[in-house]
Amino acid sequence: MHDHAATHDHGCGGAQAAIARAERLCRERDLQFTRLRREVLAAVAGQTRPMGAYDIAEALSAPGRRVAAVSVYRALDFLTEHGLVHRIASRNAFVSCGHSHTDGAGLVFLICRNCGTIDETTAPEVEDQLGRTLAKAGFKPISRILEVEGECGACLSRPAEA
Amino acid sequence: MHDHAATHDHGCGGAQAAIARAERLCRERDLQFTRLRREVLAAVAGQTRPMGAYDIAEALSAPGRRVAAVSVYRALDFLTEHGLVHRIASRNAFVSCGHSHTDGAGLVFLICRNCGTIDETTAPEVEDQLGRTLAKAGFKPISRILEVEGECGACLSRPAEA
DNA sequence: GCCCGAGTGTTACGATGTATCATCACTTCC
DNA sequence: GGAAGTGATGATACATCGTAACACTCGGGC
Numbered sequence: 285m286h287d288h289a290a291t292h293d294h295g296c297g298g299a300q301a302a303i304a305r306a307e308r309l310c311r312e313r314d315l316q317f318t319r320l321r322r323e324v325l326a327a328v329a330g331q332t333r334p335m336g337a338y339d340i341a342e343a344l345s346a347p348g349r350r351v352a353a354v355s356v357y358r359a360l361d362f363l364t365e366h367g368l369v370h371r372i373a374s375r376n377a378f379v380s381c382g383h384s385h386t387d388g389a390g391l392v393f394l395i396c397r398n399c400g401t402i403d404e405t406t407a408p409e410v411e412d413q414l415g416r417t418l419a420k421a422g423f424k425p426i427s428r429i430l431e432v433e434g435e436c437g438a439c440l441s442r443p444a445e446a
Numbered sequence: 447m448h449d450h451a452a453t454h455d456h457g458c459g460g461a462q463a464a465i466a467r468a469e470r471l472c473r474e475r476d477l478q479f480t481r482l483r484r485e486v487l488a489a490v491a492g493q494t495r496p497m498g499a500y501d502i503a504e505a506l507s508a509p510g511r512r513v514a515a516v517s518v519y520r521a522l523d524f525l526t527e528h529g530l531v532h533r534i535a536s537r538n539a540f541v542s543c544g545h546s547h548t549d550g551a552g553l554v555f556l557i558c559r560n561c562g563t564i565d566e567t568t569a570p571e572v573e574d575q576l577g578r579t580l581a582k583a584g585f586k587p588i589s590r591i592l593e594v595e596g597e598c599g600a601c602l603s604r605p606a607e608a
Numbered sequence: 609g610c611c612c613g614a615g616t617g618t619t620a621c622g623a624t625g626t627a628t629c630a631t632c633a634c635t636t637c638c
Numbered sequence: 639g640g641a642a643g644t645g646a647t648g649a650t651a652c653a654t655c656g657t658a659a660c661a662c663t664c665g666g667g668c
Contacts, residue, residue, distance in 0.1 A: 373593075392576075394580070403583070405583060407579040409575045409579065410575045410579055413571045413574075413575045414554075414572050414594070417569040417572055421556065422598070422602070423599060424596045424597045424602060425594050426559060426596040427595050428593065428594040428595065429591065429593050430576075430590070430591070431591050432580060432589075433589050434580070434588040434589075437583070437584030440584065
């Protein structure tokens with residue numbers, strides 16, 4: 285392991301990378317990476333915590349411009365469909381994807397109860413075991429969500445920082 | 447395998463069992479298993495698919511009696527807190543617990559995309575692997591959700607039943 | 609009787625997500 | 639050039655999910 289740094293590259297610098305990746309992907313697949321989609325992705329990628337759709341709408345709105353939640357949802361649909369953003373079901377919120385994986389398969393989200401940061405990793409061994417378990421149960425998986433809530437390493441290192 | 451029947455014992459007969467288990471548990475812990483809580487549990491346990499809180503409220507309401515969603519939420523809070531009912535995060539809905547586990551740990555929910563049935567199992571091997579993965583990442587887990595969407599064995603056996 | 613606590617009913621509200629229709633930009637085909 | 643089609647967006651309304659606040663009831667203890 286230890287593409288750990290890679291899994292952490294949200295957070296400002298990561299936004300640039302995420303957008304660059306999105307542009308490349310959209311060029312490859314002949315998709316439209318429009319202004320709104322870019323802005324929604326930028327907003328999400330600029331955070332290490334998940335953002336709600338309404339948070340995003342507010343963040344993109346300005347005195348002269350109002351972005352409605354419905355527009356954000358549409359952009360998020362596009363972005364999640366192509367794996368650029370992930371939905372955190374336990375929070376009704378979204379994070380930008382830190383990987384360049386082809387599919388949403390095998391992802392694990394680590395949600396820190398203390399600082400709210402979301403870390404995204406893959407766990408092939410867990411996937412393998414899960415696949416075997418599902419096969420034994422006669423269940424054919426299509427998609428899955430695996431979200432773990434707890435305390436992240438950073439928060440465990442410095443116990444009492446508010 | 448093939449405690450499969452056991453994992454399936456929602457579904458009408460299972461409602462009786464679920465309520466019996468709940469009564470026992472509440473007696474042991476000196477909790478109040480009130481009429482509303484019993485009815486909410488019965489409603490959820492009588493289904494193999496997850497029910498939304500508003501669905502439950504409607505199911506319990508009758509010409510002479512209106513059960514508000516907020517009451518259902520309170521009952522569900524109680525039931526989930528004591529492991530009698532589980533929340534399906536990906537559906538914003540609830541299913542009755544088919545096990546008598548002490549804790550919500552290690553559960554896997556199998557959600558059939560075709561028939562909507564939810565099957566609940568445990569997967570110790572997956573748990574073990576996940577625990578190791580989290581330890582390596584320096585993350586201390588407190589709770590987790592693992593929900594798999596796909597096609598259940600029953601639906602795979604009879605491909606074209608509407 | 610009185611108080612107190614847990615559960616419930618009721619109303620209102622906030623937060624999340626979707627349906628519908630109009631508009632705009634761009635392409636294609638005539 | 640102009641008509642028609644397609645995909646994205648704007649705007650309004652609506653549906654669903656969840657919670658806050660307060661009043662009421664019912665039991666037990668004093």
